[in-house]
Amino acid sequence: MxxxxxxxxxxxxxxxxxxxxxxxxxxxxxxxxxxxxxxxxxxxxxxxxxxxxxxxxxxxxxxxxxxxxxxxxxxxxxxxxxxxxxxxxxxxxxxxxxxxxxxxxxxxxxxxxxxxxxxxxxxxxxxxxxxxxxxxxxxxxxxxxxxxxxxxxxxSEPKLGIMGTVGGCGPAFVDVFMDAMADAAVEEGLDRKTAYQVIASMVAGSGKLAFNTGKTPADLKDQVTSPGGTTIKGVTELEANGFRNAIIKAIKSSNGSM
Ligand SMILES: NC(=O)C1=CN([C@@H]2O[C@H](COP(=O)(O)OP(=O)(O)OC[C@H]3O[C@@H](n4cnc5c(N)ncnc54)[C@H](O)[C@@H]3O)[C@@H](O)[C@H]2O)C=CC1
Ligand SMILES: O=C(O)[C@@H]1CCC=N1
The missing domain is CATH 3.40.50.720 (NAD(P)-binding Rossmann-like Domain)
Structure with missing residues (x-):
């Protein structure tokens, strides 16, 4: 070939x-x-x-x-x-x-x-x-x-744009997310190298878990948020700061519909 x-x-x-x-x-x-x-x-x-x-x-x-x-x-x-x-x-x-x-x-x-x-x-x-x-x-x-x-x-050709936006632009959005997470970890006292290692491993593993189990992201999130635990506090903060809306707008903007 x-x-x-x-x-x-x-x-x-x-x-x-x-x-x-x-x-x-x-x-x-x-x-x-x-x-x-x-x-x-x-x-x-x-x-x-x-x-x-x-x-x-x-x-x-x-x-x-x-x-x-x-x-x-x-x-x-x-x-x-x-x-x-x-x-x-x-x-x-x-x-x-x-x-x-x-x-x-x-x-x-x-x-x-x-x-x-x-x-x-x-x-x-x-x-x-x-x-x-x-x-x-x-x-x-x-x-x-x-x-x-x-x-x-x-x-199909009409869906190539949105699939390409999620799949093709997506790595940049994940990279911004990982970069921000690392900044927070450094602020909390972790060294940057270890922060990147933990974050990349966590993102790779989360992707594989979703892929291999076929569970929805919502189900997987619910499995991490223990009652009265630490994760739900962070998820609530994400919601209060418009994280979900920011992602939706980013995808729509990259896809040319905003
Ligand atoms: N960067 C990404 O993650 C993705 C990029 N794409 C598509 O890939 C294409 C390239 O994007 P990037 O790699 O990001 O851009 P880039 O600017 O990094 O690379 C473009 C390359 O084309 C070369 N080039 C320019 N004129 C040329 C010519 N006349 N003949 C041969 N080579 C020429 C440049 O020297 C450069 O090496 C775009 O069409 C983009 O939509 C698609 C999906 C993801
Ligand atoms: O930013 C771009 O235009 C290209 C297309 C998908 C990802 N990168």
């Missing part, structure tokens, strides 16, 4: 790291304009780096994952005009519809995804929409690559 990545920034870099954990780096082909940061990444991960589209697009790639900034995605994909029509184009561009990608490369099968940064450790959440006309072979090729990176969750 030959995998192309268009744009090795934060998302492209995370995808490349996740892929290098699973496949030989010689099967990874990256197109990014000359950039010292990307040259460093190339040295670290060992993929093949191209600085212009002509040589990149003649590599007989099975897939190209587009992780250039969303506003330039269609323009950059147009530069791949003439690429093998069997190459599956996987666009990770937030807010860019399949039909817009098709205007750039009308003959290629297209898949729209919203991944998240945990793909770097093969624990990503990848909301995925296949174009309606896609054939089984192209679908399988895309699935084979994406499932190396984490959970592939199939979405």
């Amino acid at each position: 030959k995998i192309g990545v268009l744009g090795a920034g934060n998302m492209g870099g995370a995808i490349l790291q996740g892929l290098v954990n699973k496949v030989d780096p010689s099967s990874l082909f990256v197109l990014n304009p000359v950039n010292p940061r990307v040259s460093e990444l190339q040295k670290k991960l060992g993929f093949q780096l191209f600085n212009e589209p002509t040589a990149f697009k003649s590599q007989q790639l099975d897939v190209v994952i587009a992780t250039v900034p969303a506003p330039v995605t269609v323009t950059v994909l147009k530069q791949l005009n003439g690429i093998n029509p069997e190459t599956v184009i996987i666009s990770a561009a937030g807010g860019i519809r399949i039909k817009e990608v098709k205007t750039a490369l009308p003959n290629n099968p297209v898949v729209a995804i919203i991944p998240n940064t945990p793909v770097a450790i093969n624990q990503g959440t990848i909301a995925t929409t296949f174009e309606q006309q896609i054939n089984e072979q192209s679908k399988q090729t895309a699935n084979q690559v994406l499932s190396l990176l984490g959970d592939v969750i199939i979405a």
Whole structure:
């Protein structure tokens, strides 16, 4: 399998790291304009780096994952005009519809995804929409690559935006939450390193508990709040300070509905 990545920034870099954990780096082909940061990444991960589209697009790639900034995605994909029509184009561009990608490369099968940064450790959440006309072979090729990176969750195109907001923007919200928790722990006298260790472990374990048990977050929360105990005092304070409302507004704002 030959995998192309268009744009090795934060998302492209995370995808490349996740892929290098699973496949030989010689099967990874990256197109990014000359950039010292990307040259460093190339040295670290060992993929093949191209600085212009002509040589990149003649590599007989099975897939190209587009992780250039969303506003330039269609323009950059147009530069791949003439690429093998069997190459599956996987666009990770937030807010860019399949039909817009098709205007750039009308003959290629297209898949729209919203991944998240945990793909770097093969624990990503990848909301995925296949174009309606896609054939089984192209679908399988895309699935084979994406499932190396984490959970592939199939979405209808109208739901890709909100699934991508929760899954793709979500890590940043969790990071803000963890950062604030660490500040509080430091204020209470814990050293920062230990605070980060406890918090990251707690978030990972809470996520796995929800995932593995299938219990609702409300049920899981109720199991922690002992009667007259310490947790309910904190939960009450969260409610008094509009924590839940802040999260709801953050999701709606990122999703473009506010
Ligand atoms: N950062 C994230 O967590 C997520 C990002 N995405 C999507 O991934 C895309 C990239 O986002 P980030 O990685 O955050 O941005 P970024 O700015 O970190 O990376 C963009 C990369 O594209 C490169 N680039 C710019 N013009 C190019 C061109 N003409 N040809 C090839 N490479 C080019 C840049 O040099 C840079 O390496 C966006 O479409 C975004 O919606 C989707 C889900 C999550
Ligand atoms: O912030 C962004 O626009 C991208 C899309 C989802 C996560 N990051």
